[in-house]
Amino acid sequence: MILDGFLREFKGSIFPVNPHDNSILGLKCYGRVTDIPAEVDMATIAVPAKYVPEVMEDCGKKGIKAAIIISGGFSEVGHPELEEQVREIAGRYGTAVIGPNCMGIFDSRSGVDTLFNPRYKMERPRKGGISFISQSGAVGSVVMDWAGAKRFGVSKFISYGNALNVDEVDLLRYLGNDKSTDVICMYIEGTRRGKELIKVAREVSRKKPIVAIKAGKTKEGAKAVSSHTGSLAGSTRVWEAAFKQAGIVEADGIEQMFNYARVFAEQPLPRGDKVGIITNGGGFGVLATDACVKNGLRVLPLSKKTAGEIQKSVPSYAVVKNPVDLVGDADVGRYEVAINSMMKDKAIDSLLCIVLFQTANIDSNVIEVISEASDRHKKPIVCCAAGGSYSELHMHLLEEAGVPTFESLKDAADALAALTYYEDFKRGTPQK
Amino acid sequence: MLTMQEGFKLLKKYGIPVAKFSVAADISSAAKAAKRIGYPVTVKLDSPDIVHKTDKGAVAVGLKDEKELRDALKKMLKRAGTAEISGIIVQESCSGKEIIIGGADDPQFGDIVMFGLGGIFVEVLKDVSLRVTPIGKRDAAKMVREIRGYPLLAGARGEKPANISSIVDAIVKASKMVEQEQQIKELDINPLFVNEKGAKAVDVRVITY
Numbered sequence: 001m002i003l004d005g006f007l008r009e010f011k012g013s014i015f016p017v018n019p020h021d022n023s024i025l026g027l028k029c030y031g032r033v034t035d036i037p038a039e040v041d042m043a044t045i046a047v048p049a050k051y052v053p054e055v056m057e058d059c060g061k062k063g064i065k066a067a068i069i070i071s072g073g074f075s076e077v078g079h080p081e082l083e084e085q086v087r088e089i090a091g092r093y094g095t096a097v098i099g100p101n102c103m104g105i106f107d108s109r110s111g112v113d114t115l116f117n118p119r120y121k122m123e124r125p126r127k128g129g130i131s132f133i134s135q136s137g138a139v140g141s142v143v144m145d146w147a148g149a150k151r152f153g154v155s156k157f158i159s160y161g162n163a164l165n166v167d168e169v170d171l172l173r174y175l176g177n178d179k180s181t182d183v184i185c186m187y188i189e190g191t192r193r194g195k196e197l198i199k200v201a202r203e204v205s206r207k208k209p210i211v212a213i214k215a216g217k218t219k220e221g222a223k224a225v226s227s228h229t230g231s232l233a234g235s236t237r238v239w240e241a242a243f244k245q246a247g248i249v250e251a252d253g254i255e256q257m258f259n260y261a262r263v264f265a266e267q268p269l270p271r272g273d274k275v276g277i278i279t280n281g282g283g284f285g286v287l288a289t290d291a292c293v294k295n296g297l298r299v300l301p302l303s304k305k306t307a308g309e310i311q312k313s314v315p316s317y318a319v320v321k322n323p324v325d326l327v328g329d330a331d332v333g334r335y336e337v338a339i340n341s342m343m344k345d346k347a348i349d350s351l352l353c354i355v356l357f358q359t360a361n362i363d364s365n366v367i368e369v370i371s372e373a374s375d376r377h378k379k380p381i382v383c384c385a386a387g388g389s390y391s392e393l394h395m396h397l398l399e400e401a402g403v404p405t406f407e408s409l410k411d412a413a414d415a416l417a418a419l420t421y422y423e424d425f426k427r428g429t430p431q432k
Numbered sequence: 433m434l435t436m437q438e439g440f441k442l443l444k445k446y447g448i449p450v451a452k453f454s455v456a457a458d459i460s461s462a463a464k465a466a467k468r469i470g471y472p473v474t475v476k477l478d479s480p481d482i483v484h485k486t487d488k489g490a491v492a493v494g495l496k497d498e499k500e501l502r503d504a505l506k507k508m509l510k511r512a513g514t515a516e517i518s519g520i521i522v523q524e525s526c527s528g529k530e531i532i533i534g535g536a537d538d539p540q541f542g543d544i545v546m547f548g549l550g551g552i553f554v555e556v557l558k559d560v561s562l563r564v565t566p567i568g569k570r571d572a573a574k575m576v577r578e579i580r581g582y583p584l585l586a587g588a589r590g591e592k593p594a595n596i597s598s599i600v601d602a603i604v605k606a607s608k609m610v611e612q613e614q615q616i617k618e619l620d621i622n623p624l625f626v627n628e629k630g631a632k633a634v635d636v637r638v639i640t641y
Contacts, residue, residue, distance in 0.1 A: 194541030198564055238538045241562045245571055428570055 009111030049073030060093030102161025128153010205247030528627030
């Protein structure tokens with residue numbers, strides 16, 4: 001399965017190794033790694049755990065400096081001694097190891113693909129700027145499948161399993177310097193070097209956003225301690241603090257992680273926390289305001305100039321405050337005026353645009369108006385639209401135009417809050 | 433656990449302001465110390481056997497003169513019974529809001545520092561903020577603003593605002609202290625009194641490895 005993955009996209013040379021076969025999938029098969037008649041850059045090892053030391057020894061002799069050990073059966077099931085043995089071999093030969101007990105790597109550019117789930121069951125995402133590192137292989141593969149289905153652009157996926165001698169800190173540093181990665185996503189359960197993680201993540205966050213899911217927040221529990229500080233700290237609060245210090249944007253699950261990654265990849269950062277809201281349904285404007293304020297964002301009155309500009313072009317029964325309610329008979333022209341006036345307003349840092357496609361006078365041209373405004377002004381804009389198949393079609397069109405669009409107001413407000421949070425970190429922690 | 437005197441010494445070493453105090457061996461020298469410091473004073477028994485001093489009646493605050501001091505100490509020593517007493521602490525009276533700065537060791541992140549408003553805010557409402565060391569000024573300032581009770585420090589209902597930068601300073605120094613002093617397992621500076629002028633530590637508990 002892994003070999004099949006490589007054969008599809010990978011352009012370099014591939015050497016299958018297996019003592020029982022002469023050829024696999026039409027390629028000549030070698031009995032041992034040391035039999036390969038060429039230099040090898042990387043080995044992917046998927047043999048039963050007990051044979052891994054021997055194979056690693058061969059890789060070392062062969063001068064291979066990087067290995068991915070897919071095999072499980074090490075410290076995660078009570079065999080730390082076997083893992084230690086492999087670590088010793090890797091150390092002796094200077095081999096960098098991803099895994100063991102992992103899915104390995106998917107790189108949309110080089111075509112390296114060790115994910116062993118078949119393609120008809122698990123899609124591979126298209127090329128893009130989002131990279132994802134995951135301590136869990138299962139979460140990682142679901143995310144990749146999902147990213148494929150949702151047409152998110154992915155640069156690299158790395159499932160690092162037991163982190164033999166390459167851990168999340170090394171991978172963050174690597175992706176921080178990787179030119180094809182714009183946003184780093186991360187699924188993490190625990191760390192062996194928390195202070196290093198904060199230090200490196202803080203440096204990386206100055207350059208590009210890191211969005212992380214922390215799993216197992218309640219599992220560890222607070223240590224049994226006698227002081228106030230000890231009993232109040234606990235694992236969850238410490239992780240939250242660590243993320244704040246590192247500028248890491250915390251997501252509460254896979255869906256939110258990708259929502260955030262998408263706005264980071266597609267939208268500029270806001271200059272501050274002031275949101276402008278446009279709607280063609282009053283109630284949605286109120287809900288959007290609540291969702292923004294709950295997230296610590298501000299929804300302030302429009303400047304006189306902006307209000308005046310919009311007022312001139314809309315009927316008297318439209319409510320020109322913030323939110324701007326263009327009311328149920330709004331057409332594309334009203335949206336165009338409101339969006340562009342608000343995008344120009346210095347007192348507005350980001351825009352949440354609600355479009356109820358169910359209304360009579362709205363049509364598909366609103367998408368061009370929104371995406372043009374998004375391209376022209378250096379301010380983030382997210383949309384909210386919900387409903388049946390007609391709305392769904394337009395949501396997809398908006399997303400294809402590079403405007404993050406959400407069904408829920410909470411998701412839209414959360415996304416703007418994530419941008420604002422990260423901008424605040426970046427501003428307060430200038431790049432050295 | 434360090435004695436209170438050792439704890440105060442450690443705080444001073446790192447520049448965390450400590451309320452003026454003196455250690456006396458008996459009631460008479462406590463009276464002399466109080467005269468030097470100036471009434472009103474607070475007296476406390478420094479004892480490794482008494483962890484929660486207030487609960488055990490080992491603290492008396494706002495003593496106005498020598499008579500009050502002698503009476504209070506007599507009762508206190510009687511109550512202490514056979515507990516080991518390493519000294520009597522005589523301390524200047526402080527005013528302001530009570531805050532707490534603490535330190536602990538996290539299994540994954542190592543040293544951490546916690547901040548909160550003292551009393552029920554910490555014990556009942558768990559209104560605290562924390563960070564992993566090392567903690568710089570900006571993060572310390574965020575810790576102070578992050579607690580829900582922050583408006584009480586910033587000056588609610590016409591009160592004078594507490595000296596926020598003195599709190600920030602104390603947090604940064606506590607961070608240095610827990611990082612550099614390897615023997616510290618847990619730290620509670622509880623309370624520090626903070627008013628418009630600055631912050632002063634009034635009690636400290638250091639649990640060592």
